Amino acid sequence: MLTSVAAARRALPSVDRLLQSEAVGILIARYGRALVTEAIRDRLDSHRGELSDAPPGAIAPFDEHAFVDACACLLQVRTQPSLKPVFNLTGTVLHTNLGRAPMPKSAAEAVVQAMTHPVNLEFDLGGGARGERDSHVERWLTKLTGAEAAVVVNNNAAAVYLTLNTLALKKEVLVSRGELIEIGGAFRMPDIMARAGCKLHEAGTTNRTHLKDYTAAISARTAAIMKVHTSNYAIQGFTAAVPERELATLAHEHGLPFIVDLGSGMLVNLEDYGLPHEPTPREAMAHGADLVTFSGDKLLGGPQAGLIVGKKELIARIRKNPMKRALRVDKMTLGALEAVLRLYADPERLVQELPTLRLLTRPLADIEAQAQRVLPAMSAALGTRAEAGIIACSSQIGSGSLPVDSLPSAGIAVSAGAKRRGSFADRIAAAFRALPVPVIGRIKDGAFIMDLRCLEHEDEFVAQLAHLKIDEKPNHKGH
Ligand SMILES: *Cc1c(COP(=O)(O)O)cnc(C)c1O
Numbered sequence: 001m002l003t004s005v006a007a008a009r010r011a012l013p014s015v016d017r018l019l020q021s022e023a024v025g026i027l028i029a030r031y032g033r034a035l036v037t038e039a040i041r042d043r044l045d046s047h048r049g050e051l052s053d054a055p056p057g058a059i060a061p062f063d064e065h066a067f068v069d070a071c072a073c074l075l076q077v078r079t080q081p082s083l084k085p086v087f088n089l090t091g092t093v094l095h096t097n098l099g100r101a102p103m104p105k106s107a108a109e110a111v112v113q114a115m116t117h118p119v120n121l122e123f124d125l126g127g128g129a130r131g132e133r134d135s136h137v138e139r140w141l142t143k144l145t146g147a148e149a150a151v152v153v154n155n156n157a158a159a160v161y162l163t164l165n166t167l168a169l170k171k172e173v174l175v176s177r178g179e180l181i182e183i184g185g186a187f188r189m190p191d192i193m194a195r196a197g198c199k200l201h202e203a204g205t206t207n208r209t210h211l212k213d214y215t216a217a218i219s220a221r222t223a224a225i226m227k228v229h230t231s232n233y234a235i236q237g238f239t240a241a242v243p244e245r246e247l248a249t250l251a252h253e254h255g256l257p258f259i260v261d262l263g264s265g266m267l268v269n270l271e272d273y274g275l276p277h278e279p280t281p282r283e284a285m286a287h288g289a290d291l292v293t294f295s296g297d298k299l300l301g302g303p304q305a306g307l308i309v310g311k312k313e314l315i316a317r318i319r320k321n322p323m324k325r326a327l328r329v330d331k332m333t334l335g336a337l338e339a340v341l342r343l344y345a346d347p348e349r350l351v352q353e354l355p356t357l358r359l360l361t362r363p364l365a366d367i368e369a370q371a372q373r374v375l376p377a378m379s380a381a382l383g384t385r386a387e388a389g390i391i392a393c394s395s396q397i398g399s400g401s402l403p404v405d406s407l408p409s410a411g412i413a414v415s416a417g418a419k420r421r422g423s424f425a426d427r428i429a430a431a432f433r434a435l436p437v438p439v440i441g442r443i444k445d446g447a448f449i450m451d452l453r454c455l456e457h458e459d460e461f462v463a464q465l466a467h468l469k470i471d472e473k474p475n476h477k478g479h
Contacts, residue, residue: 004059005051005052005054005059008051008059008061008062009048009051011061011062012044012047012048012062013062013064015037015040015041015044018040018064018067018068019033019036019037019040021064021068023064023065023068024036024040024068024071027039027068027071027072027075030075031075031079035075035078035079036071036075039071039074039075039078040071042074043067043070043071043074047062047067084437084438085437086098086437086438086439086440087437087438087439087440087454087455087457087461088440088454089411089439089440089441089450089451089452089454089455090440090441090442090451091393091394091395091396091409091411091442091449091451091453092395092396092397092398093356093359093360093395093396093397093398093453093454094297094298094299094356094397094398094399095398095399096398096399098440100297100298100304100398100399101297101298101300101301101302101303101355101356102355102356102359102456103301103302103303103336103340103355104301104339104340104343104353104354104355106339106340106342106343106353107302107303107335107336107337107339107340108336109339110335110336110338110339111332111335111336113335114331114332114334114335115331115332119331119335121133121136121331121334132319133328133329133331133334134150134151134152134319134334136334136338137150137152137334137337137338137341138150140338140341140342140344140345141307141309141341142309143345144267144281144282144341144344144345145267145280145281145282145285145292145309146282146285146286147281147285147292147309147310147311148310148311148312148315149309149310149311149312149315149316150307150308150309150310150315151307151308151315151318151319151324152296152305152306152307152308152328152329152333152334152337153305153306153308153324153327153328153329154304154305154306154327154328154329155295155296155297155304155305155306156261156263156293156294156295156296156298156306156307157187157192157306158306158327159261159293159294159306159307159308160189160192160196160261160293160306161192161195161196161323161327162196162306162308162318162321162323162324162327163259163291163293163308163318164192164193164196164197164198164224164226164259165196165197165198165321165323166314166317166318166321167223167224167257167259167291167314167317167318168196168197168198168223168224169196169197169198170197170198170199171198171199171221171222171223171224172198172199172200172201172219172221172222172223173193173198173199173200173201173222173223173224173225173226173259174201174203174214174217174218174222174224174225174226175189175193175200175201175202175203175225175226175227175228176202176203176204176209176213176214176227176228176241176242177202177203177204177205177206177209178204178205178206178207178208178209178230178239178241179227179228179230180200180202180228181228181230189228189261198223199221201217201222202217203216203217207239207240208239208240208241209240209241209242210240210242211242211246211247211250214242214247214250215250218250218254218256222254222256223256223257224251224256224257224258224259225247225250225251225256225257225258225259226258226259226260226261227244227247227258227259227260227261227289228261228263229260229261229262229263229264229265229279243287244258244260244284244287244288244289245287245288247288248287248288248289248290249288251290252288257290257291257311257314258288258289258290258291259289259290259291259292259293260284260289260291260292260293261292261293261294262279262280262281262284262292262293262294263294263295263298264278264294264295264298264299264300264399265278265279265280265281265292265293265294265295265298265299265300265307266278266279266280266299266300267280267281267282267300267341267344268280268344268347268350270299272347273351273357273360273361274361275360275361275407278299281294281307281309285309285310289310290310290311290314291308291309291310291311291314291315291318292308292309292310293306293307293308294306294307295307295399296333296337296340297399298399299356299397299399300340300356301340301354301355301356301357302336302337302340302341303332303333303336303337303340304333305329305333305337306327340354355456359453359454359456360397360407362453364408364409364410367409367410367452367453368390368410370410370452370455370458371390371410371411371412371452372390373458374412374452374455374458374461374462375388375389375390375412377462377465378412378414378465380465381465381466381468382414382468382470385470386414386415386416386424386428386470387414387415387416388412388413388414389412389413389415390410390411390412390413391410391411391412391413391449392408392409392410393409393410393411393449393451394406394407394408394409395407395408395409395451395453395454407453409451409452409453410451410452411441411449411450411451411452412449412450412452413447413448413449413450414428414447414448414449414450415446415447415448416428416446424446425443425446425447425448426443427470427471428448428470429441429443429448430471431468431469431470431471432448432450432468434469435464435465435467435468436464436467437460437461437464439461
């Protein structure tokens with residue numbers, strides 16, 4: 001035992017001395033000198049603090065082994081990637097907070113190619129001159145939608161912004177009051193319009209808008225008529241909306257462009273896959289839309305992107321807007337998007353190749369069988385601390401698609417059993433989030449629910465259940 005705190009502090013090795021040690025050398029080889037030096041400094045600081053707080057007589061001599069181990073732990077935590085894979089068992093297939101669409105392998109390969117090699121991003125290999133970056137996907141987008149031309153930007157919010165800013169700067173855009181939606185986060189249609197520099201002119205009422213409402217609202221200040229697909233909610237009951245064909249005719253009679261913001265916008269008819277219908281850009285074009293905007297990472301199942309398709313002349317104007325430069329996508333997005341669009345050229349294989357569609361169309365019997373397979377391992381991992389059981393549940397498509405329809409699914413519910421309640425489900429949820437590959441489920445009626453629709457790596461999921469540690473005591477700090 002050392003007698004005084006001061007003596008114990010004096011006996012601590014210096015940072016330089018520790019950096020010379022063999023064990024620290026291994027850490028330097030792995031993490032680099034800068035991070036290791038920082039970790040040693042921080043651990044020495046906390047060690048000094050612990051010495052000061054120690055009761056007299058309880059001061060142990062410096063243990064270099066333990067100290068280096070603590071540094072190794074600290075470095076491991078500090079260098080872990082912040083962005084990492086999780087299991088999405090929330091029941092929402094396109095979960096915005098979990099990165100929306102998982103991408104097909106061919107898209108991942110295209111991204112790796114684009115990242116690790118110089119590519120002909122804006123280079124015309126035929127003529128050897130400067131090329132147009134959107135051309136790599138434009139040929140597919142026009143083929144799949146029937147549009148004359150296409151532009152790609154960062155996301156659909158940017159697509160709407162750029163379209164309005166190009167066509168209606170300092171002018172009015174006519175929109176039905178029932179379509180002035182908020183799509184979560186900060187995407188409110190009226191705000192985007194204001195930032196795009198145009199004035200919103202509302203037509204009709206929340207539940208009913210008629211053609212005469214639009215006609216009455218048209219003036220010399222009007223620059224466009226817009227229809228917004230009310231993706232994330234459904235107006236039911238006493239409602240009226242004007243069909244796209246009639247709006248297109250009205251717009252064209254007044255020499256105005258007709259814009260449709262589809263939100264999700266699927267490139268194939270989902271009914272062919274046994275799912276509810278979702279409007280397609282091809283349909284909107286056929287109804288007379290001049291421009292259609294939609295997302296790359298909602299039902300389409302590709303990377304985050306905003307796609308604008310439509311008339312050549314209007315697309316050319318959008319492309320010339322200086323803001324296009326600020327909103328353009330990079331080579332990785334274009335690589336992934338091209339690979340995903342390529343899959344749509346083969347609708348028969350699409351359901352196998354495209355993860356979004358594969359997950360959405362997974363047969364219930366398949367999910368139930370998986371639940372049966374996973375349950376024993378789950379019960380074993382929980383031991384006596386909680387009970388697991390198979391439940392029927394319903395999955396959602398998510399990201400504002402098809403709000404009223406949900407898909408029958410199966411899952412595992414973990415609950416405390418009869419004796420415990422209250423925050424126990426929160427603690428179970430925290431334990432699953434703390435697994436090497438965090439498992440994200442949801443809490444319902446005091447139970448932690450995992451919808452298995454999106455469980456594709458079952459072996460990995462089962463194997464890591466051995467690491468499950470449920471905190472027995474209520475955690476007052478939250479997480
Ligand atoms: C989701 C959505 C948007 C925004 O699309 P992001 O790709 O998320 O930017 C815009 N309009 C509608 C109708 C939507 O559903």
